[in-house]
Amino acid sequence: xxPTDKTQYCCPTSPLDVFSNLPENVIYxxxxxxxFKDVVRTSVLSKKWRNIWxxxxxxxxxxxxxxxxxxxxxxxxxxxxxxxxxxxxxSVPITKLTLCINCLETYPIEIDNLIxxxxxxxxxxxxxxxxxxxxxxxxxxSSLFTxxxxxxxxxxxxxxxxPPVSFKGFDRLISLELRGVTIxxxxxxxxxxxxxxxxxxxxxxxxxxxxxxxxxxxxxxxFDYTGHISCICLNNVPLLAKLSLTDSNLYYTGAAxxxxxxxxxxxxxxxxxxxxxxxxxxxxxxxxxxxxxxVLHSVKHLCLSGMYFDPLEVVTSALxxxxxxxxxxxxxxxxxxxxxxxxxxxxxxxxxxxxxTFNHLREVKSEGFRGTExxxxxxxxxxxxxxxxxxxxxxxxxxxxxSARAKILAKLSKVKAASPKAELNIFLDKLIDPAxxxxxxxxxxxxxxxxxxxxxxxxxxxxxxxxxxMELIKxxxxxxSMLVxxxxxxxxxxxxxxxxx
Numbered sequence: 001x002x003p004t005d006k007t008q009y010c011c012p013t014s015p016l017d018v019f020s021n022l023p024e025n026v027i028y029x030x031x032x033x034x035x036f037k038d039v040v041r042t043s044v045l046s047k048k049w050r051n052i053w054x055x056x057x058x059x060x061x062x063x064x065x066x067x068x069x070x071x072x073x074x075x076x077x078x079x080x081x082x083x084x085x086x087x088x089x090x091s092v093p094i095t096k097l098t099l100c101i102n103c104l105e106t107y108p109i110e111i112d113n114l115i116x117x118x119x120x121x122x123x124x125x126x127x128x129x130x131x132x133x134x135x136x137x138x139x140x141x142s143s144l145f146t147x148x149x150x151x152x153x154x155x156x157x158x159x160x161x162x163p164p165v166s167f168k169g170f171d172r173l174i175s176l177e178l179r180g181v182t183i184x185x186x187x188x189x190x191x192x193x194x195x196x197x198x199x200x201x202x203x204x205x206x207x208x209x210x211x212x213x214x215x216x217x218x219x220x221x222x223f224d225y226t227g228h229i230s231c232i233c234l235n236n237v238p239l240l241a242k243l244s245l246t247d248s249n250l251y252y253t254g255a256a257x258x259x260x261x262x263x264x265x266x267x268x269x270x271x272x273x274x275x276x277x278x279x280x281x282x283x284x285x286x287x288x289x290x291x292x293x294x295v296l297h298s299v300k301h302l303c304l305s306g307m308y309f310d311p312l313e314v315v316t317s318a319l320x321x322x323x324x325x326x327x328x329x330x331x332x333x334x335x336x337x338x339x340x341x342x343x344x345x346x347x348x349x350x351x352x353x354x355x356x357t358f359n360h361l362r363e364v365k366s367e368g369f370r371g372t373e374x375x376x377x378x379x380x381x382x383x384x385x386x387x388x389x390x391x392x393x394x395x396x397x398x399x400x401x402x403s404a405r406a407k408i409l410a411k412l413s414k415v416k417a418a419s420p421k422a423e424l425n426i427f428l429d430k431l432i433d434p435a436x437x438x439x440x441x442x443x444x445x446x447x448x449x450x451x452x453x454x455x456x457x458x459x460x461x462x463x464x465x466x467x468x469x470m471e472l473i474k475x476x477x478x479x480x481s482m483l484v485x486x487x488x489x490x491x492x493x494x495x496x497x498x499x500x501x
Contacts (some may be wrong), residue, residue, distance in 0.1 A: 169194025
């Protein structure tokens with residue numbers, strides 16, 4: 001009997017083609033998240049999708065494109081046979097291209113042809129990554145210097161020679177990254193100075209001839225350098241806010257060959273983030289003053305990486321930086337894992353800082369912490385002289401013994417912190433000690449006279465439930481009268497279990 005109500009019943013139909021009905025620009029955004037090989041495969045889905053890849057403004061050509069399951073051919077073979085077809089069939093300008101080659105026997109001429117094609121079609125974002133080689137890096141064609149609409153340029157492991165006489169610079173370039181590139185200092189300086197809109201500069205250059213480079217950029221905001229250039233000079237960088245120097249000589253060298261820290265930092269009045277590694281701090285330190293001859297009020301974030309406290313001149317040099325940034329808010333210290341324990345220098349004692357206070361320091365992080373005497377004194381100093389400190393994070397070096405961990409916590413907890421809100425957080429790596437998992441019945445006698453009167457928060461990672469870490473947890477709970485929160489994470493990466501007291 002047919003239904004008497006007016007409800008309409010519809011037969012099930014095939015699902016709608018949701019993707020084909022999307023706006024074309026949305027489809028392009030989705031496809032550009034796929035590998036180029038998968039994008040080309042979408043041509044078989046429907047007539048509307050046929051050759052849609054030819055209208056994408058961004059292309060990524062990497063090993064996922066030319067490698068097959070059986071991997072019967074080489075990059076040279078596939079690239080030589082496919083790149084001409086890609087360029088011929090493409091119906092819109094390619095504004096962004098990424099070419100990543102991990103292994104290469106010979107450089108096919110099609111690579112240069114590709115760069116020439118891009119220069120004629122308004123390329124704006126170009127990334128060329130070639131395999132590392134100690135000899136005969138690929139020499140880029142002169143057509144690279146005719147890509148005048150470039151806004152982002154990244155080159156890796158290649159050779160850049162003198163540009164054509166007609167080249168006047170990349171007047172639209174915003175970011176430049178050169179990694180493992182062979183280039184003369186004269187050309188590099190010219191390339192940077194003739195890019196008036198350049199905001200971000202990344203240089204990873206092991207060597208350069210001659211070994212001096214002057215960086216000039218009126219719009220430069222971020223500079224990241226790694227390499228062995230004997231001397232770097234920053235000039236005309238009124239907007240520079242972020243500076244990272246790794247394995248380098250950052251000091252300006254005068255005519256007498258002496259380091260002049262003040263000369264180097266003089267133009268950096270807008271610097272907010274500073275990252276230095278051990279070699280940058282220690283190399284050619286010489287006579288390090290108690291402070292830089294002038295104060296940089298703008299620096300808010302200081303990172304010292306790969307640090308170790310032997311020789312003691314390195315500690316003195318590090319203190320020079322710490323004391324010279326009165327508005328410092330965040331500090332990261334990444335300790336190297338290969339230094340030996342040494343006696344703490346007198347320069348680290350709190351008494352030597354009677355006239356120094358870190359009035360704006362809010363957060364301190366230390367990784368690879370071993371609990372050596374210089375490390376402990378530095379942390380005690382920061383706790384005692386930072387009235388606005390909110391958090392101190394200490395991540396211990398993995399081989400540190402369980403008993404040593406507790407002693408570190410005990411010693412730092414006894415420090416009279418200048419800030420009543422300061423939280424001391426000691427992170428424990430995975431605890432995989434081969435100890436039996438028997439129950440914890442009592443607190444060790446060695447801690448009977450110990451109390452952490454200022455410990456408010458504890459966070460423990462990699463907890464397995466065996467006896468040593470469980471003893472530590474019970475000890476912290478029993479001897480921390482001001483403890484408010486404890487977070488515990490098992491070693492399988494599960495969520496933290498949080499206990500509020």
